[in-house]
Amino acid sequence: MSTSTPDAILTRSTDKPVGPLQRLIRSLFRRDMWALTDQGVVSAADFLAAALIARWLGKNELGIYGVVLETILWINALQGAVILYPLTVRGAGGDRKALRGPATAALLFTLLLAPLLCSAMGIAGALSSKRIGVAIAAALGMILWQLQETVRQALKAHLRFAACLPGDCIRHFGQVVGIWMLHRANLLNVTNVFVVIGVVSALATVVQALQVGLVRVGRADIVRLARDFWMLGKWMLPANVLAAVTSVGFLWVLQYFHGNGQAGTNSAVVIPLKLTVPVSIGLASVITPSVARAMKEFGARAATPVARQSILLGIALLTPYYLLVLVAPRFVLHVFLGSRYVDYLDAIPLVRLYVINFAVTFIQVSSNAWLGGLGLSRYLFYTQIIKTGVGLLISLPATAIWGVQGLILGNILALTVEAASNGYFIRLANLGRIKPVTESEPIPPPRGVEVIRSAK
Numbered sequence: 001m002s003t004s005t006p007d008a009i010l011t012r013s014t015d016k017p018v019g020p021l022q023r024l025i026r027s028l029f030r031r032d033m034w035a036l037t038d039q040g041v042v043s044a045a046d047f048l049a050a051a052l053i054a055r056w057l058g059k060n061e062l063g064i065y066g067v068v069l070e071t072i073l074w075i076n077a078l079q080g081a082v083i084l085y086p087l088t089v090r091g092a093g094g095d096r097k098a099l100r101g102p103a104t105a106a107l108l109f110t111l112l113l114a115p116l117l118c119s120a121m122g123i124a125g126a127l128s129s130k131r132i133g134v135a136i137a138a139a140l141g142m143i144l145w146q147l148q149e150t151v152r153q154a155l156k157a158h159l160r161f162a163a164c165l166p167g168d169c170i171r172h173f174g175q176v177v178g179i180w181m182l183h184r185a186n187l188l189n190v191t192n193v194f195v196v197i198g199v200v201s202a203l204a205t206v207v208q209a210l211q212v213g214l215v216r217v218g219r220a221d222i223v224r225l226a227r228d229f230w231m232l233g234k235w236m237l238p239a240n241v242l243a244a245v246t247s248v249g250f251l252w253v254l255q256y257f258h259g260n261g262q263a264g265t266n267s268a269v270v271i272p273l274k275l276t277v278p279v280s281i282g283l284a285s286v287i288t289p290s291v292a293r294a295m296k297e298f299g300a301r302a303a304t305p306v307a308r309q310s311i312l313l314g315i316a317l318l319t320p321y322y323l324l325v326l327v328a329p330r331f332v333l334h335v336f337l338g339s340r341y342v343d344y345l346d347a348i349p350l351v352r353l354y355v356i357n358f359a360v361t362f363i364q365v366s367s368n369a370w371l372g373g374l375g376l377s378r379y380l381f382y383t384q385i386i387k388t389g390v391g392l393l394i395s396l397p398a399t400a401i402w403g404v405q406g407l408i409l410g411n412i413l414a415l416t417v418e419a420a421s422n423g424y425f426i427r428l429a430n431l432g433r434i435k436p437v438t439e440s441e442p443i444p445p446p447r448g449v450e451v452i453r454s455a456k
Contacts, residue, residue: 034161034162035156035159035161035282035283036278036279036283036317037161037162037165038161038162038164038165038168038282039161039277039278039279039281039282039285040278040282041165041169041172041173041278042168042171042172043274043275043277043278044275044278045169045173045175045176046172046274046277047271047274047275047277048176049172049175049176050267050271050274051271051336051337052176052179052180052183053065053179053188053193054267054268054337054340055337055338055339055340056183057188057189058264059260059261059264059265059268059343060259060260060261060264061189061260062263062264062267062268063255063259063260063261063262063264063265063266063267064128064129064134064190064260064263065190066251066263066267067128067248067251067263068124068125068128068129068138068190068194070247070248070251071121071125071128071138071251072121072138072141072142074240074243074244074247074248075117075121075124076142076145076149077240077243077247078117078237078240078241079110079113079117079146080236080240081233081236081237081239081240082109082113082229082230082233082234082236082237083106083109083110083113083229084106084149084150084153085233085236085288085377086228086229086230086232086233087102087103087106087150087153087154087157088153088156088289088292089232089288089289089292089373089375090102090157090228090229090232091103091154091157091158091289097213099212100213100214100215101217101221101225102154102225103150103151103154103212104214104215104216104217105217105221105222105225105229106150106153106154106229107147107150107151107209107214108217109226109229110143110146110147110150111147114143114146117142117143117146118139118140118142118143121135121138121142122135122136122138122139123135125138125139128252128255129190131190131191134190134191137191137192137195137198138194140195141194141197141198141201144197144198144201144202144205145197145198145201147202147205148167148171148201148202148204148205148208151167151205151208151209151211151212152164152167152168152204152208154208154212155211155212156285156289157289158289159286159289160211161282161285163211164208166207166208166211167204167205167207167208167211170200170203170204170207171200171201171204174196174199174203174204175196175197175200178193178199178200179193179196182196232375232377233377234377235377235378235379235380235381236372236377236380236381239380239383239384242381242384242387242388243384243387243388245388245391245392245396246387246388246390246391246395246411246414246415249396250395250396250399250407250410250411251266251407253396253399253400254266254404254407257399257400257403258404262404265344265347265350266404266407268337268340268343268347269333269344269350269404270354271336271337272325272329272332272333272335272336273325273351273354273355273357276318276321276322276358276362279314279317279362280314280358280361280362280365280366281365283313283314283369284365284366284368284369285369286310287307287310287311287366287369288370288372289373290303290306290307290373291303291306291307291369291370291373291374292373292374292375294306295374295375300429300430300432301430303370303374304430307366307373310366311363311366314366315362318359318362322358322359325351325352325355326352329348329352330345332351333345333348349405350404350405353405353408353409353412354408356408356412357412360412360416360419361415363415364416364418364422367418367419367422367423367426368380368418368422370422370426371383371422374426374429376425376429376434379422379425379434380422382421383421383422383425384418386417386418386421387414387415387417387418387421390413390414390417391410391414394410394414395407395411395413395414396410398410
């Protein structure tokens, strides 16, 4: 461990060699590019799948698909709180061999949670779609998706974004191919889309599990890791539970008060902005492990330039596209929705509003990743409470009254409040007024023998 102090490292000098933190930042910039490449592949494929569904399904079917998909994403966030987040923070500090035990345990924990989460998804899917087939397909597709995300997160914990590409291509471009085949066979419907998601997720899980390299984990190690994961994720879990109010809660309120047609309009007009998702998620996936590593070596204050360089890169990449959508929203809708764009011409002002929404979302996601990298999941819970209060008092009523417009404006307000709260707690951590969680002792590798060797 370096003996350099954060103040010394952060001081720029032309007559001194580059400090270890600067070397870390430069290496992370290269990894930022791989993170953006991987997330670009993921989001491009997801965007293409959403565009095809919007073109080939009617507005009401698109509304059902959008609500069910967002419900899956929210339930995935619950699994992510107690499994993926701890795996990222703990996995960032060890070598690849030490990561295999926690990664294997994370898969086991995901399977143990499956009955509870699948039951919740089944109930939500049935209520939203009024179809038992949609509910079953969504529940099974969700758990297979979670397994894939678990092994993918193990790779990302070590910033191995290039290694994520093969499995991610199978998962996401495989989904696009499956949707196209369903359309050609005249079998495209909401149920079959989630069947395709489950199949390609299972294939990708196998590929990425081989890359991580799994091991047989003993009972004592499973208990120890379960306690460790829970200590890290126990504050993230209620935060993500509360996030239902200001995430999927918007869509449930929109669907209830304004019907599947308005839910479909929302799903359609947001498609052009989904092209920006790889920047937000890709850089966030770098910020959390990078901040965790920099903080462990040099302290919370030294993590600031690490996070800042990723955020500034994101702003530079996003601004030109945001300006294009603001200036020419009709053209953008035509490009992405084809001939169906005429069904949404009255929603052009909503596209412009979504530009503001996604710009604020980038700052909110980045600040969440920064605070999470510091190990301050308790304070993420606090910021989520604040955001939830805004959602209950203002955002959800606005959605019920004004539909999609109220949804977007309410979300902008809630996200802004959350991002500001995150910034406040980050500043307190930098000033030493709140103490980030660090790992005082490395997690020893699990006992047992390796059963799946890391793919070379």
